[in-house]
Amino acid sequence: MQTVVDLTRCQGYAQCVFLAPQVFELHGEEGLLYHPAVPDDQAERVRQAAAACPVQAVLVGEEVKAGGR
Amino acid sequence: MAGDLREGRIVVVGASLAGLRAAETLREEGFTGSLTVVGDEPCPPYDRPPLSKQVLLGQVAADTTGLPMRRNPEAEWRLGVRATGLDPMGKRVLLADGDALPYDRLLIATGTRARPWPHPEEAALDGVFTLRTRDDAAGLAERLAAGPRRVLVIGAGFTGSEIASACRERGLDVTVTERGPAPLVGALGGTLAKLAAAMQRNHGVDLRCGVTVTALRGDSSGRFTGADLSDGSRVEADVCVVALGAVRNVEWLADSGLAAGPRGIACDAGCRAFTMYGIVTDDVFVAGDVSRFPHPLFGYQMLSLEHWGNAVAQAEVAAHNMVSPGPLRRPHLALPTFWSSQFGLNIKSVGVPTFSDHVVIAQGSLETRRLAMVYGYQGRVTAAVTVDMAKSLEYYQHLIETAAPFPPASGAADRPLAAEIPVPSDVPDPKGLSHGPTVALTGYLPDRRLTMVQPAG
Numbered sequence: 001m002q003t004v005v006d007l008t009r010c011q012g013y014a015q016c017v018f019l020a021p022q023v024f025e026l027h028g029e030e031g032l033l034y035h036p037a038v039p040d041d042q043a044e045r046v047r048q049a050a051a052a053c054p055v056q057a058v059l060v061g062e063e064v065k066a067g068g069r
Numbered sequence: 070m071a072g073d074l075r076e077g078r079i080v081v082v083g084a085s086l087a088g089l090r091a092a093e094t095l096r097e098e099g100f101t102g103s104l105t106v107v108g109d110e111p112c113p114p115y116d117r118p119p120l121s122k123q124v125l126l127g128q129v130a131a132d133t134t135g136l137p138m139r140r141n142p143e144a145e146w147r148l149g150v151r152a153t154g155l156d157p158m159g160k161r162v163l164l165a166d167g168d169a170l171p172y173d174r175l176l177i178a179t180g181t182r183a184r185p186w187p188h189p190e191e192a193a194l195d196g197v198f199t200l201r202t203r204d205d206a207a208g209l210a211e212r213l214a215a216g217p218r219r220v221l222v223i224g225a226g227f228t229g230s231e232i233a234s235a236c237r238e239r240g241l242d243v244t245v246t247e248r249g250p251a252p253l254v255g256a257l258g259g260t261l262a263k264l265a266a267a268m269q270r271n272h273g274v275d276l277r278c279g280v281t282v283t284a285l286r287g288d289s290s291g292r293f294t295g296a297d298l299s300d301g302s303r304v305e306a307d308v309c310v311v312a313l314g315a316v317r318n319v320e321w322l323a324d325s326g327l328a329a330g331p332r333g334i335a336c337d338a339g340c341r342a343f344t345m346y347g348i349v350t351d352d353v354f355v356a357g358d359v360s361r362f363p364h365p366l367f368g369y370q371m372l373s374l375e376h377w378g379n380a381v382a383q384a385e386v387a388a389h390n391m392v393s394p395g396p397l398r399r400p401h402l403a404l405p406t407f408w409s410s411q412f413g414l415n416i417k418s419v420g421v422p423t424f425s426d427h428v429v430i431a432q433g434s435l436e437t438r439r440l441a442m443v444y445g446y447q448g449r450v451t452a453a454v455t456v457d458m459a460k461s462l463e464y465y466q467h468l469i470e471t472a473a474p475f476p477p478a479s480g481a482a483d484r485p486l487a488a489e490i491p492v493p494s495d496v497p498d499p500k501g502l503s504h505g506p507t508v509a510l511t512g513y514l515p516d517r518r519l520t521m522v523q524p525a526g
């Protein structure tokens with residue numbers, strides 16, 4: 001599973017940091033860093049983080065693959 | 070009519086964020102025809118913002134920043150092959166491998182590439198980098214991890230400043246050279262640029278403004294050893310990152326008859342490309358960094374944006390319009406929004422800061438390094454930049470969208486005095502900058518028109 005945070009939307013509520021601290025991390029007061037490749041054992045936490053984000057800035061999904069149609 | 074547009078052949082040239090989001094949206098909107106996505110890099114679309122942050126900090130490997138799919142675009146991916154030309158009459162995209170892809174509708178999302186160091190033999194020195202692709206980031210991260218004695222960063226725009234920030238966080242000595250008077254000045258104007266300069270120096274960056282690099286030097290085995298500066302000084306370093314902004318990938322369209330030039334491909338608000346005669350096409354669409362489009366909030370000047378959010382929003386509008394009949398088409402009128410994270414600060418921007426004549430600090434202060442700066446042009450709000458005040462940005466976005474008077478009303482400010490005294494926005498002439506701002510106005514303003522001087526006799 002991959003994740004990407006739309007940092008245009010992100011307002012630093014940090015719900016994701018509380019729910020999945022191994023994937024999301026605050027850098028300074030409100031800058032967010034994250035691990036795009038989500039480890040399998042963190043997938044459920046990251047899904048919860050995506051659901052909890054007040055501005056719905058966390059997107060999760062399968063990594064795009066170029067495997068043809 | 071709508072049924073016809075949901076069938077046929079669509080080719081997307083450009084396999085990055087805009088290309089992926091457009092492909093997904095085409096399927097969401099019911100396109101059932103054949104969809105081909107062409108990309109010159111060998112890998113599927115990946116996210117670039119982490120490359121200058123997480124990847125350089127060593128927290129994340131460069132090859133793990135692949136983008137998640139919102140849905141499977143069910144596309145044929147032609148990766149690792151460059152588009153070399155467009156035949157608009159025959160409706161074919163020509164590829165470097167000799168193939169030609171026929172299309173009914175085409176989306177151009179070829180984006181930008183890093184502006185290279187102008188002297189190829191100096192750029193080829195071992196240890197000289199640009200930062201745009203995943204491979205660039207992997208190579209640079211490896212060098213930073215090896216512990217160079219000093220890193221030279223040429224250009225203090227957003228990318229250069231983020232690289233310098235990552236270097237300092239890793240404990241590396243870093244020198245930054247900037248042709249303008251301060252970092253980020255081309256994007257944010259003079260006042261915030263002064264804060265940026267102070268932050269860099271407080272974090273131990275050897276910041277040299279008002280200078281250019283005149284030569285990159287190497288040893289007999291071709292390794293970068295340092296650079297000469299225009300003030301006569303010399304910087305000894307093992308790694309050099311050229312961060313001089315971006316070049317738009319339009320060369321392949323040179324003979325296409327489209328309005329494609331160094332500032333991008335001109336299109337209408339519905340993402341339809343213009344021809345070189347200013348006539349709108351109906352089968353060629355444009356999205357992302359390579360486009361320039363008119364925006365009513367900024368005097369209908371053409372906006373050219375290098376913003377993540379614009380790539381997403383414009384790709385969605387382009388894809389919608391590609392499968393929708395005329396009356397159902399939408400305009401792309403999203404406000405430019407941008408963020409950067411550097412030296413522990415979260416900098417966010419909405420609107421076009423360079424479209425301004427005055428600024429006020431509406432909230433916070435330079436001293437606290439927490440503030441909202443509001444930009445105005447001829448008495449209305451046109452942009453806002455926050456430093457560690459992201460939650461305020463939405464409010465100012467509303468002021469920009471409603472052309473609210475500048476300076477903003479006192480209710481918008483917790484520091485009334487600073488908010489009531491506009492100071493010049495101090496936005497330099499972009500022609501004098503060494504790196505491009507990430508928002509460029511590429512039209513003109515009638516009230517700023519040039520006077521043609523007829524030479525006498």
